[in-house]
Amino acid sequence: MPDFGSLFSANANNMKASTIRELLKLTQKPDIISFAGGLPAPDVFPVEDLRAAANIVFDRDARKALQYGTTEGDDGLRDELIKFESKQGVTIKKDNLLVVSASQQALDIVAKLFLDPGDYVIAGRPTYLGALQAIQSYSAKVLGIPFTDAQDGFDMQALEKRYAEAIAAGKKIKYIYVIPDFQNPAGFCWSLEKRQALLDFAYETGLPILEDSPYREIRFIGDPIPSMFQLDQDGANKGVVINLKTFSKILAPGTRMGWIMAAPALISKFVVAKQAMDLCTNVFTQMWLAEYMRTGKLDGVIASTREKYRVKRTMMTDALRKYMPNRDDIRWTEPEGGLFLWVTMPSFIDTDKLLLKAIERKVAFVAGSGFYIDEPEHNSMRMNFSYSSLDQIEEGVKRLGAVVAEAIREHEKA
Template sequence: MQTPWEHRFAHRTEGMKSSFIRELLKVTDQPDMISFGGGFPAAEIFPIDRVRAACDKVLTEKGRKALQYTTTEGYAPLREWVARDAKKMGINISLDNILITTGSQQALDFVGRIFINRGDRVLTESPTYLGAIQAWNAYGPHYVTVDTDEDGMLTDQLEQLVATNIKFMYVLPNFQNPMGVTLSHTRRKQIVEIANRHGVPIVEDDPYGKLLFEGEPIPPLCVIDEEYHSNQDGCYSGNVIYTSTLSKILAPGLRIGWVIAPPQVNKKMVQAKQGADLQSSTFDQYVAYELVKDEWLNEHIELIKKVYKERRDAMLNAFEKYMPEGTTWTKPAGGLFLWLRLPDGCDTVKLFPMAVEEKVAYVPGEPFYPNGGPTNTMRMNVSASKPEVIDEGVRRLANIVRRCTMPAIRYPRTRE
């Protein structure tokens, strides 16, 4: 039955759906639940005392400014920090390249807003970040997908696909959400080269890059891309739109992200932001700047890496210990997620209620495939649970998985 409102909604709302993950997390918010579902950082290592000291300093020294409106582009010292941080990654940028956003999610929304006409072809990994799909669906793109393996997005078919009128390609190079895999240096170079040759922009989403547990960091695509373009007066004018965030290295509740883009794109982003919310929280930007501006942040990142690495290892060990044969998983070198593939025939959406009953939760993998995909995958978060909890949670989960591998009783027939 049509409500009085439905006929009034704009066509684009048909593409807008409630976030599967966010709805699912409501179910899992119960005592005794072990949740590998969310992408929550470990709250027990949030630098609460540091944040308190930063709030104090900001309010004492600059209270009037920190509580007032500021420029849409963002608090200048924080943008300068973004530029210094980019320089450490290997790229020279100027303030004209930088916009502070409300998390990198907002940067993705703006990418959709300024680039996607209904029906435009957008190239993504498969699976890819669900939040990007959700942001862009309102703009009505057609997704062209490329499979992803342990070395990230496959490049062997890329050139053919890129030649088919692609508006932009979307890449998560480091510890990709949802799979946790890292795009190899060779493939990064191939992707950047192909993108430049065909004049197709790259949107590089890098929220986890600093959380590398082992091995050497690989340059981001924007750094590789800089070789293809003349940098004018320290201003990046290349082919990559890069976004990152403080959510995973400081605190997601502050909602501080940023986007680095060529000046013409940044100008459009700023216009989009003016219309969208005028600016991100002045106060959070001031507080965040106090926290990131000196060496302490690096120490804190080392702590996060240490804790998450232990948890990743705990999960890998628990998989080895408990998971039935035929189950495979990725072995991320960093970040917050692992990707589990169950034996053929196991459906992780159908298993989900059984898991919740056993007080363990995950995110079924199918929604991460923009055009649909296998139903026997799941995303597992490693950051939010302690090692012993991870062990117990994986044990419970393995019992569920084992049930689905026994054909006769694969799924309960009826459920009340």
């Protein structure tokens, strides 16, 4: 094949293969205990009920399911999504909804609509890698905002300061990206006060908030805090929040199905952006999930997912207490939901290097540096607790504790 490299777009040259996804391939060997991926536990997938729903669609409505659909999404599925949201106190109509091929497509749609080369998106330090990739693929940049020590949201003073500096330097900021519920990678959950403060910041600055909520329903301890979408809706109702939801963590990621909730004028623009990508979301899958949702069994799946993950998260934090060297500079988050926790190491430990040692001992995590675009921090790691069995969690953390203890000994010798 001729070398077409010189013909690629500037955007293509800004697209970076995710080092994390490359590394994940290494960690997928069967004898490695991997806390690296972000996979749900496969035993929560309701295989038989999903099979029955698929059969009903084929028996009753095969020709519709095999035809093109509208870009906005299948009416039956949108009716079910409206009911699902209303049970959580969110009131939406069909014109607030766009069905998408899961949240990752939504991140791309939003970036495509808002970003010109050189624009900025405000996002947390650290934040979800796939959102960073979407932003970079439109040659845009990130204005990174640290979280408070209490890990309850952005450091608002830092936000105000960085925002003012960026505006004074002539930077164009287009939106604010946040994952308020059990953030990927660190498991942080925003307090009500911080959610309201960010909403007020959005009102003042005229910026939209992109609220990414894949883990919102996976709260296994405590009571839910209203989403920013809800707070806006129940308050000033200015329509500044774009909320992304997905079936990936509440049902099964292989469905590749999610939805965007936003003001109707924004949804219309997203529809046009999506048309150039795929015309419409997979019609069969939409009808299949609508049929499944009509059985009323999704709530039960979410409840049992929460319970499983509560037990696994507790197992992991207990194992960390048992096996990690006992030092003030080794800490971890204890999230009340989601799939991940975040471990911070002493500043002399570089987790990119530690990972190679860990893989030798047949245990893997994701080094934290991949979750920053600018000035990465090098002494943290993301650990997934949803996928491994309880025995693997105990054994894997034990191996990791030994790797960390060795790294500390080596540092002390040097």
